[in-house]
Amino acid sequence: MKVRTKICGLTRREDVTACAEAGVVYIGLNFFAKSPRYVTPAQARMLALEAPVGLAKVGLVVDADDATLDAILDEVPLDMLQLHGHESVERVRWVRARYGLPVMKAVGVSEAADLDALARYAAVADQILVDAKPPKGAILPGGNGVPFDWTLLDGREWATPWMLAGGLTPQNVTEAIKRTGAVQVDTASGVETAPGVKDADLIRAFVEAAERN
Numbered sequence: 001m002k003v004r005t006k007i008c009g010l011t012r013r014e015d016v017t018a019c020a021e022a023g024v025v026y027i028g029l030n031f032f033a034k035s036p037r038y039v040t041p042a043q044a045r046m047l048a049l050e051a052p053v054g055l056a057k058v059g060l061v062v063d064a065d066d067a068t069l070d071a072i073l074d075e076v077p078l079d080m081l082q083l084h085g086h087e088s089v090e091r092v093r094w095v096r097a098r099y100g101l102p103v104m105k106a107v108g109v110s111e112a113a114d115l116d117a118l119a120r121y122a123a124v125a126d127q128i129l130v131d132a133k134p135p136k137g138a139i140l141p142g143g144n145g146v147p148f149d150w151t152l153l154d155g156r157e158w159a160t161p162w163m164l165a166g167g168l169t170p171q172n173v174t175e176a177i178k179r180t181g182a183v184q185v186d187t188a189s190g191v192e193t194a195p196g197v198k199d200a201d202l203i204r205a206f207v208e209a210a211e212r213n
């Protein structure tokens with residue numbers, strides 16, 4: 001099966017073009033103000049309108065309230081919402097119902113016990129993002145460039161589509177897919193030359209390495 005890639009945290013028009021040309025399936029627009037990849041709704045709108053048909057636009061939020069989501073969705077034509085904070089199962093249900101968009105819930109993993117939460121969210125979300133838990137003291141709940149122990153996923157299956165994230169790069173993504181059986185992969189820092197600055201060659205290399213399986 002052809003692996004589908006997501007490149008998260010685009011900040012510039014040329015990043016959108018690079019993703020489209022490389023055959024990326026999802027682009028992430030980051031609305032978490034503390035992130036170096038943060039974009040305002042106005043910037044995100046400009047980037048979203050640059051995306052050709054077929055390139056899905058995912059809005060990343062962290063514990064956003066309805067007013068924040070309303071303001072984003074009034075301005076930006078998004079195809080999916082990525083909830084990357086401590087949103088409860090009930091909150092996931094509410095967001096899906098209120099906005100009528102597919103919701104991907106991110107869950108941080110560092111040990112086997114974290115997988116229970118995955119099963120709970122898989123029952124209510126449209127997709128699950130299996131990410132590394134942030135290192136102690138990290139400001140960001142994701143986008144830290146740190147992989148988790150992929151063997152934790154051995155023998156695990158979810159009926160809901162899922163995506164692997166956490167420290168994925170052009171160098172390790174082929175191995176990550178082989179080890180976990182992921183058919184969707186997501187990266188933010190792994191295709192950057194500086195936080196928030198994507199690189200077209202790295203994006204192309206990431207997609208090629210992901211599709212090499």
Ligand SMILES: O=C(O)c1ccccc1N[C@@H]1O[C@H](COP(=O)(O)O)[C@@H](O)[C@H]1O
Nearest residue numbers: 008035142143144145166167187188189
């Ligand atoms: O990228 C960010 O700045 C970010 C901020 C807050 C929550 C999530 C964030 N990124 C997401 O985390 C994964 C993993 O990032 P990385 O590849 O390890 O750098 C990324 O794909 C985004 O979906």
